[in-house]
Amino acid sequence: MEDKKRYEAGIQAMEELFSSEVRKGMQEMKQISPDFWEMIVSFGFGDLYSREALSLSQREIVTLTTLITQGAFDQLKVHLEAALNVGLSKEEIMEVIIHCSGYVGFPKAVQSMGIAAEVFKNNE
Amino acid sequence: MEDKKRYEAGIQAMEELFSSEVRKGMQEMKQISPDFWEMIVSFGFGDLYSREALSLSQREIVTLTTLITQGAFDQLKVHLEAALNVGLSKEEIMEVIIHCSGYVGFPKAVQSMGIAAEVFKNNE
Amino acid sequence: MEDKKRYEAGIQAMEELFSSEVRKGMQEMKQISPDFWEMIVSFGFGDLYSREALSLSQREIVTLTTLITQGAFDQLKVHLEAALNVGLSKEEIMEVIIHCSGYVGFPKAVQSMGIAAEVFKNNE
Amino acid sequence: MEDKKRYEAGIQAMEELFSSEVRKGMQEMKQISPDFWEMIVSFGFGDLYSREALSLSQREIVTLTTLITQGAFDQLKVHLEAALNVGLSKEEIMEVIIHCSGYVGFPKAVQSMGIAAEVFKNNE
Amino acid sequence: MEDKKRYEAGIQAMEELFSSEVRKGMQEMKQISPDFWEMIVSFGFGDLYSREALSLSQREIVTLTTLITQGAFDQLKVHLEAALNVGLSKEEIMEVIIHCSGYVGFPKAVQSMGIAAEVFKNNE
Amino acid sequence: MEDKKRYEAGIQAMEELFSSEVRKGMQEMKQISPDFWEMIVSFGFGDLYSREALSLSQREIVTLTTLITQGAFDQLKVHLEAALNVGLSKEEIMEVIIHCSGYVGFPKAVQSMGIAAEVFKNNE
Numbered sequence: 037m038e039d040k041k042r043y044e045a046g047i048q049a050m051e052e053l054f055s056s057e058v059r060k061g062m063q064e065m066k067q068i069s070p071d072f073w074e075m076i077v078s079f080g081f082g083d084l085y086s087r088e089a090l091s092l093s094q095r096e097i098v099t100l101t102t103l104i105t106q107g108a109f110d111q112l113k114v115h116l117e118a119a120l121n122v123g124l125s126k127e128e129i130m131e132v133i134i135h136c137s138g139y140v141g142f143p144k145a146v147q148s149m150g151i152a153a154e155v156f157k158n159n160e
Numbered sequence: 161m162e163d164k165k166r167y168e169a170g171i172q173a174m175e176e177l178f179s180s181e182v183r184k185g186m187q188e189m190k191q192i193s194p195d196f197w198e199m200i201v202s203f204g205f206g207d208l209y210s211r212e213a214l215s216l217s218q219r220e221i222v223t224l225t226t227l228i229t230q231g232a233f234d235q236l237k238v239h240l241e242a243a244l245n246v247g248l249s250k251e252e253i254m255e256v257i258i259h260c261s262g263y264v265g266f267p268k269a270v271q272s273m274g275i276a277a278e279v280f281k282n283n284e
Numbered sequence: 285m286e287d288k289k290r291y292e293a294g295i296q297a298m299e300e301l302f303s304s305e306v307r308k309g310m311q312e313m314k315q316i317s318p319d320f321w322e323m324i325v326s327f328g329f330g331d332l333y334s335r336e337a338l339s340l341s342q343r344e345i346v347t348l349t350t351l352i353t354q355g356a357f358d359q360l361k362v363h364l365e366a367a368l369n370v371g372l373s374k375e376e377i378m379e380v381i382i383h384c385s386g387y388v389g390f391p392k393a394v395q396s397m398g399i400a401a402e403v404f405k406n407n408e
Numbered sequence: 409m410e411d412k413k414r415y416e417a418g419i420q421a422m423e424e425l426f427s428s429e430v431r432k433g434m435q436e437m438k439q440i441s442p443d444f445w446e447m448i449v450s451f452g453f454g455d456l457y458s459r460e461a462l463s464l465s466q467r468e469i470v471t472l473t474t475l476i477t478q479g480a481f482d483q484l485k486v487h488l489e490a491a492l493n494v495g496l497s498k499e500e501i502m503e504v505i506i507h508c509s510g511y512v513g514f515p516k517a518v519q520s521m522g523i524a525a526e527v528f529k530n531n532e
Numbered sequence: 533m534e535d536k537k538r539y540e541a542g543i544q545a546m547e548e549l550f551s552s553e554v555r556k557g558m559q560e561m562k563q564i565s566p567d568f569w570e571m572i573v574s575f576g577f578g579d580l581y582s583r584e585a586l587s588l589s590q591r592e593i594v595t596l597t598t599l600i601t602q603g604a605f606d607q608l609k610v611h612l613e614a615a616l617n618v619g620l621s622k623e624e625i626m627e628v629i630i631h632c633s634g635y636v637g638f639p640k641a642v643q644s645m646g647i648a649a650e651v652f653k654n655n656e
Numbered sequence: 657m658e659d660k661k662r663y664e665a666g667i668q669a670m671e672e673l674f675s676s677e678v679r680k681g682m683q684e685m686k687q688i689s690p691d692f693w694e695m696i697v698s699f700g701f702g703d704l705y706s707r708e709a710l711s712l713s714q715r716e717i718v719t720l721t722t723l724i725t726q727g728a729f730d731q732l733k734v735h736l737e738a739a740l741n742v743g744l745s746k747e748e749i750m751e752v753i754i755h756c757s758g759y760v761g762f763p764k765a766v767q768s769m770g771i772a773a774e775v776f777k778n779n780e
Contacts, residue, residue, distance in 0.1 A: 039659065039662075042659075064646075064649075065642065065645065065646075068626075068645055068646070068648075068649040069626050069630070069645060071630065071707075072626070072629070072630050072633070072641075072645060075630070075633065075699075075703060076638060076642065079262065079695075079699050079703070080262050080638050083262075083695060083699070084258065084259055084261075084262045087255065087258070087691075089251045089252055089254070089255035090252060090255045090256070090259065094218075094221060094252075095259055097218060097221050097222060097225075098221060098225045098256055098259045098260065098263075099259070099263065101221075101222045101225035101226050101229070102225050102226070102228075102229045102260060102263040102264055102637075103263070103639060104226075105225070105226045105229040105230055106229055106263075106264070106603070106637075106639070106640075107354070107355065107356070107603065108603070108639040108640065108643075110639075110643060111639040111642070111643070127213045128213055128214060128218075130213070130316075130317050130320070131211065131213035131214045132214070132222055133320070134208065134211070134317070134319065134320050134323070135208055135214065135219055135222045135223070136222065136226060137208075137320070137323065137513075138203065138204050138207075138208045138513060138514055139222075139223065139226040139227070139230075139513040139514065139515060140226060140230070140512070140513045141350075141354075141509075141510060141511040141512045141513045142324060142328050142510055142511065143351060143354065143356040143358075143359040143511060144354075144356065145320075146313065146324065146359070147356075147358060147359070149313065149316055149317060149320060150312075150313075150316070152316075153312075153316040163287065163290075166287075188522075188525075189518065189521065189522075192502075192521055192522070192524075192525040193502050193506070193521060195335075195506065196502070196505070196506050196509070196517075196521060199327075199331060199506070199509065200514060200518065203323075203327050203331070204514050207323060207327070211319075226513075227515060230479070230513075230515070230516075231479065231726070231727065231728070232479070232515040232516065232519075234515075234519060235515040235518070235519070254688075254689050254692070257692070258689070258691065258692050258695070261637075261692070261695065262637060262638055263637040263638065263639060264636070264637045265633075265634060265635040265636045265637045265722075265726075266634055266635065266696060266700050267635060267723060267726070267728040267730075267731040268726075268728065269692075270685065270696065270731070271728075271730060271731070273685065273688055273689060273692060274684075274685075274688070276688075277684075277688040327510065328510050331510075332506065332507055332509075332510045335503065335506070337499045337500055337502070337503035338500060338503045338504070338507065342466075342469060342500075343507055345466060345469050345470060345473075346469060346473045346504055346507045346508065346511075347507070347511065349469075349470045349473035349474050349477070350473050350474070350476075350477045350508060350511040350512055351511070352474075353473070353474045353477040353478055354477055354511075354512070355602070355603065355604070375461045376461055376462060376466075378461070378564075378565050378568070379459065379461035379462045380462070380470055381568070382456065382459070382565070382567065382568050382571070383456055383462065383467055383470045383471070384470065384474060385456075385568070385571065385761075386451065386452050386456045386761060386762055387470075387471065387474040387475070387478075387761040387762065387763060388474055388478070388760070388761045389598075389602075389757075389758060389759040389760045389761045390572060390576050390758055390759065391599060391602070391604040391606075391607040391759060392602075392604065393568075394561065394572065394607070395604075395606060395607070397561065397564055397565060397568060398560075398561075398564070400564075401560075401564040411535065411538075414535075436770075436773075437766065437769065437770075440750075440769055440770070440772075440773040441750050441754070441769060443583075443754065444750070444753070444754050444757070444765075444769060447575075447579060447754070447757065448762060448766065451571075451575050451579070452762050455571060455575070459567075474761075475763060478727070478761075478763070478764075479727065480727070480763040480764065480767075482763075482767060483763040483766070483767070575758065576758050579758075580754065580755055580757075580758045583751065583754070585747045585748055585750070585751035586748060586751045586752070586755065590714075590717060590748075591755055593714060593717050593718060593721075594717060594721045594752055594755050594756065594759075595755070595759065597717075597718045597721035597722050597725070598721050598722070598724075598725045598756060598759040598760055599759070600722075601721070601722045601725040601726055602725055602759075602760070623709045624709055624710060624714075626709070627707065627709035627710045628710070628718055630704065630707070631704055631710065631715055631718045631719070632718065632722060633704075634699065634700050634703075634704045635718075635719065635722040635723070635726075636722055636726070
């Protein structure tokens, strides 16, 4: 795959995952570091999210879980919205968090559930 | 749910997830700390894995991801087998690891892929 | 122990640990996910804090340490108050943080000390 | 406190915590990096363990907890022995691990309990 | 080295690293815990930053990297300024973050780049 | 840059960093997952290590630091060798570890120093 195609695949994946508002916010990175922006789009979304072996909703289960585990709560918020956008139900999302409580402990799970409740409210 | 039922639900979930050999190894905990063993079975497997909002294969995607993220490679081995047992394909499992590389970095992803290759070999 | 007893033991432990204001805030989880709330109370506080092998002040030393280590600063605030409530002195709490500096590094220890100073001020 | 006193205080703390065999093993660091060895003894043990606000057994509760939380299992082994040496009972040590399960998740707690069982066996 | 010299070396290192405003903020720790303040200055800055085997700009590359890796974003802000003060260019600092993306994943790298952009703006 | 060039740049960076023995070992990944291998080479080494804003020895300071911080000791071993290969001295490498002790705590720093001593012995 040529680099231009990787970038285009990344942009397309981002359109499926994120609202136009979220994508607009992300583009600030383009000003800060055009090179880093290119990597985020081409590798992060083009190389990874565009692959076929997992569906986008399976990928968001992976993404939510790793963000909960590493306590990356700012990014979690954005991917909770993405999870809803690619078809995971609120019940499934909350269940990912509940399942995590046994693997990462309650502090991170409780904080994640609080953030999920906010995101759900804003997306009603 | 009574406590006895929680324990029984946990034992049943463990039978779906793990080979009899793995379960036998796990039971050493019963000798070390009967109370901790009871919590592992009743809470870890009874309360969490027996719930319905996610399938066992979705739960193993969550479990693999959190173990990769926290670098818990001993437990990863056991859950890679469990993932195969509940119906995830080798391709899907490798894809979980590949997806994680963008979220946890290559060191943990590369180590996880090496362990997966061993587990796959032993389960051919 | 029946489930009802586990829940009651959890509620009782929470009353010993937290002010009524904190407990009221925690109950928002009851609305978000009644199932998760039940696990937090019955497992997190009923199964764990109600056991006898460690005193509540010893348990709070464990809790503060794990929260400092994982950088869970929101939960740390609540448990700094709990630590005072179950009888740890300010000097002992600061000493837990100082001891941690050699094990988790100064960034997390310094941030924890700053939060402790705020909590102490609010509890004078 | 002069530097010589800090070093002496560190050596004395190490004698209370560790067996002569363990201390002998630790001294290999003296050959690798004399400067780093001096810091470990003077800061790690002299400045931290010699302070009075917490007892050595309280300090080992902190140390075990942070090692469990960060998955530092090699160091955990040594400090499980130290915990026994400064008077914590096996029951108290296992309870620290059980309490941690709710805060760091079961994978790290289970692995820690397995290591504790080995250490207890070797110290019977 | 006597303790007084360690403290003085620490104060001198802090003057090379931080603006007077930042140092003034740090001194609040002196009120909270004079003992902890003494350790931060004498060990954290005196023992570590004053050593000769690495330059201050190399030390800030180490410091930025560990803070990015552990997600210690509050401390990262202060050390991004320190990195500029000891002569790292904006381009080099951004490159440290970009290099980290392959080792810690994009969530922490993206958050770090956003903080760097703010710090650069305030230091123009 | 075309994909073929990214891969070639990655292979060239790996040749500068690693011995032929290490590179041969890494190529096992090519059999396990050709796609993941391609990402490691093209993104991990081609996109990241081939950039000009940092020298290879500065990049290895970043890499060592992040591996020490996340406790990725298997990868650390390989990159300690790479650090020597790109011109860092043993003294500088040990100093990176010593500096880290104040940021990640002694357990990880001590373990890293032990591994460094082994690598240095094998490379005499």
